[in-house]
Amino acid sequence: MSKGRTDMEVGADGVAVIAVVNPPVNALSVDVLYSLMGNYEEAIRRNDVRAIVLIGKGGIFCGGLDINVLGAIQKNILEKVKVDYIDAMTDALEVAVKPLVAAIDGLAFGGGLEFSMACQARISTPMAQLCLPELQLGVIPGFGGTQRLPRLIGLTKALEMIMLSKHIRAEEAHQLGLVDAIVSPEELLRAARHWALDICESRRPWVRALSKTDKIEPPEQAREILKFARDQAQKRAPNLKHPLICIDVIKEGIVSGPRAGLRKEGIAFQELFFSDTCKSLVHVFFSQRATLKIAGVTDLGLMPRNLTKVAIVGGGLMGSGIATSLILNHYPVVLKEENEKFLNAGVDRIKANLQSHVRKGKMTQEKCEKTLSLLTGVLDYERFKDVDLVIEAVMDNVKLKQQIFAELERHCPPHCILATTTSTIDLRLIGQNTNCQDRIVGAHFFNPAHTVPLLEIVRTQHTLPQAVIDLLDVGKKIKKTPIVVRNCTGFAVNRMFFPYTQTALFLLDRGMDLYKIDHACTGFGMPVGPFRLADHVGFGVALGTGMQYLEDFPDRVYKSMLVPLMIEDKWTGKASKRGFYMYEGRRKAIPDPDTMTYVDKLRSMAGSSTDPELVKLEDKDIVEMVLFPVINEACRVLDEGVAVKASDLDIASVFGMGFPPYRGGIMYWADSIDAKRVHAMLSEWEKKYGQFFRPCSYLSERAAAGVPLSAATSQAKARL
Numbered sequence: 031m032s033k034g035r036t037d038m039e040v041g042a043d044g045v046a047v048i049a050v051v052n053p054p055v056n057a058l059s060v061d062v063l064y065s066l067m068g069n070y071e072e073a074i075r076r077n078d079v080r081a082i083v084l085i086g087k088g089g090i091f092c093g094g095l096d097i098n099v100l101g102a103i104q105k106n107i108l109e110k111v112k113v114d115y116i117d118a119m120t121d122a123l124e125v126a127v128k129p130l131v132a133a134i135d136g137l138a139f140g141g142g143l144e145f146s147m148a149c150q151a152r153i154s155t156p157m158a159q160l161c162l163p164e165l166q167l168g169v170i171p172g173f174g175g176t177q178r179l180p181r182l183i184g185l186t187k188a189l190e191m192i193m194l195s196k197h198i199r200a201e202e203a204h205q206l207g208l209v210d211a212i213v214s215p216e217e218l219l220r221a222a223r224h225w226a227l228d229i230c231e232s233r234r235p236w237v238r239a240l241s242k243t244d245k246i247e248p249p250e251q252a253r254e255i256l257k258f259a260r261d262q263a264q265k266r267a268p269n270l271k272h273p274l275i276c277i278d279v280i281k282e283g284i285v286s287g288p289r290a291g292l293r294k295e296g297i298a299f300q301e302l303f304f305s306d307t308c309k310s311l312v313h314v315f316f317s318q319r320a321t322l323k324i325a326g327v328t329d330l331g332l333m334p335r336n337l338t339k340v341a342i343v344g345g346g347l348m349g350s351g352i353a354t355s356l357i358l359n360h361y362p363v364v365l366k367e368e369n370e371k372f373l374n375a376g377v378d379r380i381k382a383n384l385q386s387h388v389r390k391g392k393m394t395q396e397k398c399e400k401t402l403s404l405l406t407g408v409l410d411y412e413r414f415k416d417v418d419l420v421i422e423a424v425m426d427n428v429k430l431k432q433q434i435f436a437e438l439e440r441h442c443p444p445h446c447i448l449a450t451t452t453s454t455i456d457l458r459l460i461g462q463n464t465n466c467q468d469r470i471v472g473a474h475f476f477n478p479a480h481t482v483p484l485l486e487i488v489r490t491q492h493t494l495p496q497a498v499i500d501l502l503d504v505g506k507k508i509k510k511t512p513i514v515v516r517n518c519t520g521f522a523v524n525r526m527f528f529p530y531t532q533t534a535l536f537l538l539d540r541g542m543d544l545y546k547i548d549h550a551c552t553g554f555g556m557p558v559g560p561f562r563l564a565d566h567v568g569f570g571v572a573l574g575t576g577m578q579y580l581e582d583f584p585d586r587v588y589k590s591m592l593v594p595l596m597i598e599d600k601w602t603g604k605a606s607k608r609g610f611y612m613y614e615g616r617r618k619a620i621p622d623p624d625t626m627t628y629v630d631k632l633r634s635m636a637g638s639s640t641d642p643e644l645v646k647l648e649d650k651d652i653v654e655m656v657l658f659p660v661i662n663e664a665c666r667v668l669d670e671g672v673a674v675k676a677s678d679l680d681i682a683s684v685f686g687m688g689f690p691p692y693r694g695g696i697m698y699w700a701d702s703i704d705a706k707r708v709h710a711m712l713s714e715w716e717k718k719y720g721q722f723f724r725p726c727s728y729l730s731e732r733a734a735a736g737v738p739l740s741a742a743t744s745q746a747k748a749r750l
């Protein structure tokens with residue numbers, strides 16, 4: 031946070047060019063802010079300076095406030111940034127006696143975009159991307175963005191950008207009036223200088239964003255727009271306050287004028303720094319980047335090879351989702367199926383995935399067809415001879431996978447990485463009939479693979495670091511957040527979340543209403559409750575996984591016969607339209623009264639009776655009972671070295687299971703509750719309900735020593 035600077039050069043034309051220099055994204059660190067103000071004041075003072083251009087060095091304008099500053103303030107390492115001072119800075123730019131023009135190449139994010147909006151004009155290159163992403167960090171724009179953006183582009187568009195942290199490209203920004211001209215990168219500086227001098231010489235208007243009123247909608251319409259935005263924000267994230275605070279701040283500017291709006295923005299911005307939401311989201315931001323740093327893999331100086339052609343074996347739900355993701359990100363894909371019928375079905379699924387992009391306006395029909403042309407369907411291995419990566423995505427059957435991997439070794443070039451999507455089978459077993467265990471790696475995607483943002487990369491003791499590096503690179507290019515884990519049953523994500531549905535089944539057996547359990551979990555912020563999740567995954571998969579877990583972890587599998595009972599009647603979850611819910615149309619899930627017939631049958635078969643204490647549990651207690659066993663398993667996953675660090679599990683839970691990011695991820699949340707309490711509750715439940723709830727040694731030791739669950743093992747050992 032105390033690094034970076036700005037450089038100033040004054041040209042013979044009288045234009046001072048102030049460049050932000052703080053790679054990799056030119057974030058506004060404390061040093062950059064002070065340096066910027068120093069340069070600015072000097073430029074205003076100097077008689078040889080007539081105008082100022084603000085630019086970022088290295089093809090990036092500015093990635094916003096240095097997020098380390100937020101973290102440091104939260105931890106009291108740094109005194110609160112003087113927001114008054116920053117306001118004064120943006121104000122100073124806006125009311126400067128010499129014109130300022132922002133020259134934007136690459137990213138103009140957060141505080142960076144806000145500084146540019148305080149300038150009198152913005153010139154960009156075609157590749158520029160503009161965004162106010164502050165809400166994703168639990169704060170609101172704090173350098174005047176809540177007031178200047180609506181005045182530059184109107185309330186409707188400004189709210190869309192701010193509330194959804196929506197990126198816009200130069201062309202759209204130009205149409206909206208946020209960017210005044212688009213020029214090539216080579217022309218950027220020259221054009222910005224000219225523009226600034228043109229303002230000096232009154233050939234172009236001197237625009238002060240805060241004084242603009244022409245884009246703001248009339249009062250009645252503005253009220254409606256703000257109300258709609260509020261309703262949407264509440265619907266999207268009922269547990270979050272900062273989006274509503276942001277709307278209040280914008281409203282203040284509309285109702286009482288931009289000065290009042292700026293004042294309110296400053297106060298709210300400072301207060302939000304210290305909210306748990308902001309702390310959690312900052313943790314998620316850095317943890318997400320940290321997944322790419324793996325000791326013994328990414329610190330060896332290896333560079334990712336350029337994998338240009340990918341093949342997929344199996345065009346089922348998973349294979350077609352992965353293919354969609356790859357072609358959407360410009361990878362040519364060969365899709366192999368065993369017969370014409372399955373191949374057509376796979377290709378149709380991919381077409382349907384792309385069409386849904388067209389329907390939602392994310393893609394034109396023309397682009398859709400171009401994207402689809404990257405896909406080649408085949409029935410044999412002929413085209414595998416020049417592929418760089420194969421992803422096997424057939425059903426989880428050891429013999430079948432072993433046969434496929436032996437064939438892949440024969441047909442693919444020797445550098446080709448062979449990946450499997452298995453979620454349960456030991457990778458060493460899959461590669462047993464090959465001599466290329468060092469190129470075998472797990473690429474565990476989550477269904478639907480083209481939308482779920484997590485990719486679990488699984489390595490064995492044989493996997494070469496180069497194969498992991500290459501897959502990390504592909505993962506990043508197809509916009510997945512990858513976490514690298516070690517080979518074991520269920521890997522990190524499925525293993526960690528296995529108890530989620532298990533505990534729910536336990537509660538159901540003891541008389542709790544299943545919809546109450548799901549409701550409690552979604553109220554906490556999970557996208558779906560455990561029963562809806564089971565429907566989505568499908569009972570066949572759930573049962574298969576359950577059997578595997580029973581074999582590998584017999585001490586902690588809760589044996590419920592409910593799912594097998596339903597499968598007997600061909601109720602298999604969402605795919606069969608009957609499961610714990612009934613399904614109408616594509617999405618609608620309706621509580622199914624007939625499900626209770628199975629529950630009652632099971633209860634009478636097992637002779638189980640309602641537990642009066644459990645059925646009285648409130649939502650908060652249900653959430654703890656369902657999620658504490660998840661924490662317990664996450665501790666085991668960490669202790670066994672399946673995951674490298676606790677923050678990887680936070681990311682896995684957020685991006686793989688939809689754990690609410692504003693709670694920081696599963697381990698972060700556990701530490702916020704305190705390991706002692708998690709341990710105490712599990713111990714109490716173990717006594718009452720059996721070993722399913724028994725706390726593992728990692729949790730017990732850390733709870734006893736008062737060490738956070740997320741503390742790195744070496745630090746923790748020193749304290750244990």
Ligand SMILES: C[C@H](O)CC(=O)SCCNC(=O)CCNC(=O)[C@H](O)C(C)(C)COP(=O)(O)OP(=O)(O)OC[C@H]1O[C@@H](n2cnc3c(N)ncnc32)[C@H](O)[C@@H]1OP(=O)(O)O
Pocket residue numbers: 054055057093094095096097098137139140141142144163164167170171172173175316319320
């Ligand atoms: C007052 C204001 O209103 C408040 C603010 O401005 S709050 C900050 C607003 N800005 C943001 O939220 C931007 C956050 N950053 C991003 O979205 C993305 O990093 C990006 C789009 C800028 C670049 O993405 P990408 O090219 O994929 O690179 P990415 O790996 O994410 O980042 C590269 C490095 O820059 C760092 N970085 C990115 N933005 C940063 C920021 N604003 N502060 C500090 N570090 C940042 C990352 O941590 C990463 O560091 P590492 O290499 O050590 O892991």
